[in-house]
Amino acid sequence: MTWEMVIGLEVHCELASATKLFCGCRNAFGDEPNTNICPICLGLPGSLPVLNAQAVELAMRIGTALHCEIRPSSFARKNYFYPDQAKDYQISQYDEPLNAGGWLELPDGFRVGVTRAHMEEDTGKLTHVGEGGRINSAHHALVDYNRSGVPLVEIVSEPDMRSSAQARDYAAELRGILMATGASDGRMEEGSMRVDANVSLRPAGTTAFGTRCEIKNLNSLRSLGRAIEYEAARQMALLESGERVDQETRHWDEAAGRTEPMRSKEEANDYRYFPEPDLVPLVPDAAWQERVRAAMGPMPADRRAALSALFGDTALGAQADQIRAVVDLGLDTMVEQAVGAGVPAALALARAANELAAEGDRGRALPIGSFVTLVEMEAKGELSATQAKAVLRAAVADVERDPRQLAREMGFEALGADTLATAVADVIAAHPDEWARYMSGEDKLAGYFINEVMTATANKANGKEVAAELRRLRD
Amino acid sequence: MSEGTEPGHHARRTPGKLSPEEVVHVAALARLALTDAEVELFTAQLRTVLDHAADVAALDLSHLAPTAHPLPVANALRPDEPRPSLDREEVLAAAPSVEDNRFRVPRIGAPAP
Numbered sequence: 001m002t003w004e005m006v007i008g009l010e011v012h013c014e015l016a017s018a019t020k021l022f023c024g025c026r027n028a029f030g031d032e033p034n035t036n037i038c039p040i041c042l043g044l045p046g047s048l049p050v051l052n053a054q055a056v057e058l059a060m061r062i063g064t065a066l067h068c069e070i071r072p073s074s075f076a077r078k079n080y081f082y083p084d085q086a087k088d089y090q091i092s093q094y095d096e097p098l099n100a101g102g103w104l105e106l107p108d109g110f111r112v113g114v115t116r117a118h119m120e121e122d123t124g125k126l127t128h129v130g131e132g133g134r135i136n137s138a139h140h141a142l143v144d145y146n147r148s149g150v151p152l153v154e155i156v157s158e159p160d161m162r163s164s165a166q167a168r169d170y171a172a173e174l175r176g177i178l179m180a181t182g183a184s185d186g187r188m189e190e191g192s193m194r195v196d197a198n199v200s201l202r203p204a205g206t207t208a209f210g211t212r213c214e215i216k217n218l219n220s221l222r223s224l225g226r227a228i229e230y231e232a233a234r235q236m237a238l239l240e241s242g243e244r245v246d247q248e249t250r251h252w253d254e255a256a257g258r259t260e261p262m263r264s265k266e267e268a269n270d271y272r273y274f275p276e277p278d279l280v281p282l283v284p285d286a287a288w289q290e291r292v293r294a295a296m297g298p299m300p301a302d303r304r305a306a307l308s309a310l311f312g313d314t315a316l317g318a319q320a321d322q323i324r325a326v327v328d329l330g331l332d333t334m335v336e337q338a339v340g341a342g343v344p345a346a347l348a349l350a351r352a353a354n355e356l357a358a359e360g361d362r363g364r365a366l367p368i369g370s371f372v373t374l375v376e377m378e379a380k381g382e383l384s385a386t387q388a389k390a391v392l393r394a395a396v397a398d399v400e401r402d403p404r405q406l407a408r409e410m411g412f413e414a415l416g417a418d419t420l421a422t423a424v425a426d427v428i429a430a431h432p433d434e435w436a437r438y439m440s441g442e443d444k445l446a447g448y449f450i451n452e453v454m455t456a457t458a459n460k461a462n463g464k465e466v467a468a469e470l471r472r473l474r475d
Numbered sequence: 476m477s478e479g480t481e482p483g484h485h486a487r488r489t490p491g492k493l494s495p496e497e498v499v500h501v502a503a504l505a506r507l508a509l510t511d512a513e514v515e516l517f518t519a520q521l522r523t524v525l526d527h528a529a530d531v532a533a534l535d536l537s538h539l540a541p542t543a544h545p546l547p548v549a550n551a552l553r554p555d556e557p558r559p560s561l562d563r564e565e566v567l568a569a570a571p572s573v574e575d576n577r578f579r580v581p582r583i584g585a586p587a588p
Contacts, residue, residue: 017555024558033576034563042566054555074544081506083580128583129574142577270504275544283549 002204003239005232006212007167008159011174012152012194013184014122015058021121021151022049022091029190033144041149043087048278055151056098059119060284060292061181062153063099065299066114072283073098073118075276083143084123092120092154094273098282104157104177105301106169107324113158119282124148153183159198159209164228168221171195176300176328188220195224199231201239210235211245215259217252227252231259303327307335310345319346322353329357330364334371341372343379351375355389359396370395374403384462387412412460420453420461424469427452439474446470493522 017027023040039047063070076094097118103111125147130139155174161167175193178184185192200212215231218224230252235245250259284292298306307323326332331352338348356363356371374395378388387407394406427449428435438445446467453466498518502509509517563576572579 019555019557024553024556025560026557032563034566034578036560037563037566038558038560042561050553051551052555053552056552072549079504082583083578126583127577130582138582140582141580142574143580144577270500272504277544280544280546280551281549 001240003201003232003236004204004206005162005164005228006159006200006202006209007161007164007228008198008212009157009161009167009170010196010198010214011155011157011171012122012196013062013155013178014192015055015151015153016182016184017052017054017058017151019052020149021052021055021119022149025146025149027150028146029187029192031146034146036146037148041086041145043085049091049276051279051282052151055119056282056284057292058151058181058183059098059117059153060289061296062155062178062183063102063117064289064293064296065177065181066099066102066104066117066155068099068102068114068117070099070284070289072096072281074281075119075279076273077276078271078273080271082123083141084126085148086124086145090121090123091276091279093118096281098284099153104170104174106166106173107301107304108169110166112160112166112170115156115158117153117155120152120154122147122150122152159200159212164225164232167197167228168225171221171224172328173300179330180299180303181296191219194218197224197228197231199228199235200245201232201235210239211247213245213247213259214249215252216249216262217254219254223252223254226254226257227259230257234259300327303332307332307349310336310339319349322349325353325357331356334366334368337368338372338375341376343372343375347379348375351378351388351392355392356396359393362396365399366396367399370399370403377403377407381462381465383407383412384459384464386459411458420457420465421469423453423457423461424449424466424473427456428473438470493518493525 015027019025020027020036020041023038025036025038025041028036040049060070073093074096075091077089078092078094079089081088097116099117100115102114102117104114105111124143124145127142127144128138129142131137157170161170175184175186175188178193179186187193188195195218197215197218198212199215200210202208202210213231213235215227218227231250238245249262251262252259304323304327307327308320311319326335326349334356335345335348335352339345351374352371356366359366371392374383374388374392377383377391378385383391387410391403391407391410391412394410395401395403398406431449431452434445434448438449449470450463450466453461454463495514495518498514498521499509502514502517567573567576567578570578
């Protein structure tokens, strides 16, 4: 039997606000344990939550970017006993989420429905001590409440995806959108964006959903793809042998490459939601929604379109991938400015998508002016491709330095046309036999002469110019 | 925590039929250990409360908007400005058990004390 995968994703996004959702404690990753805590996020008796206006604004930006309806909403208490919340409940939005009924368009044009994007508070961080840190066998646990109360938006997709590749595309595009709205730094490795996947199988061609499993602990796009593939294969083996899939929550073990059932935190998933009496409704009016919309910059899809436009209709294949990478990394402004300065679009795009992207965060920190100067020098032939890449690395390593000066210090002073012609003539004079063969039509000897000239000039010559000079002499 | 019941999955229970088993279940969710006599006592008391709720639910209120909050107020917000947090030593001194500047708790899934 042929099986069809059905995938829905739940993404938790930590909002990039200065303070927590309901109190003035700092929202910061990596601080000393239990230094950003107060009576409100510790749930001490008598404390009262007050909603953070900026967190609401960021949540509305997410809803707007995902084409959701922004609606009158309210908060509820989700009750459970687990020490990651000191007050024994989590404040979340339940039956009245702020954002509902939107969609996200993948780069290939496929639309994934977005059920809702609601606000809630994050939990504290638990560390399990003893027996390798496993939750079930640990001796005891330690709690850091710095993260408790950090604002989250949980984005729930419709079960619209049909392959692990599509799920990865969705998560990558959503990450780009979250970063473009300024709502999140998108750092999956720091838990700023956390993905849970609901996976089920059904016979191809049928419409009823199979029994699903929810997979947690997906800390990278790679883990997401691997976990979905593993889980689909596991479910298929069960179904093909006539067994059934149990609906359960499973944990992805990255090292072992498999999913495992998690022990239930609460015996019954009965959270006894009720309206949070300490918070009044959140009802963004039309004017507020319009202010949020007007303040938003272009989304990744718009930015890809703008970059593609620099290539006319010819941005296909590898170039389309480069455009996607450059936009994902936020390097598109550099490319646009370089093209504005007269640099060929393909060259600017290639340097950004390959060499600059390889530098990660450091690449993003390169001043735009340095990037433009560098690719201009390469475009004008003042630097060869090899030299330009070397200077780019040096400029990234020390962003204060001027690329022209770096190029001089590295000995990449461009050879004047006269010097180049002299160097070529000298090499020809030293190798008369090879030159005769080249003149008689052995084109592959061009490479030989270029190498000789490069050696003679200590790599200061531009290979393309040497080739041009050889052709000029021959013709 | 995000797994579990999503909105709309809450079944309406039939008023007036609260069973002792349901009282035991709800007590377990709240980590309360009840004696048989207490289960009997609270089952009767909670039935009275639910009967009252059933009386309200029986009214035709379709012309009224649901009340999310008794106050006619919305959008109570504060600016996103950091305020001082508590002193860690002072907070941890009030905890029953501390290790490595963190609250020490029993292993997750251990039986309730």
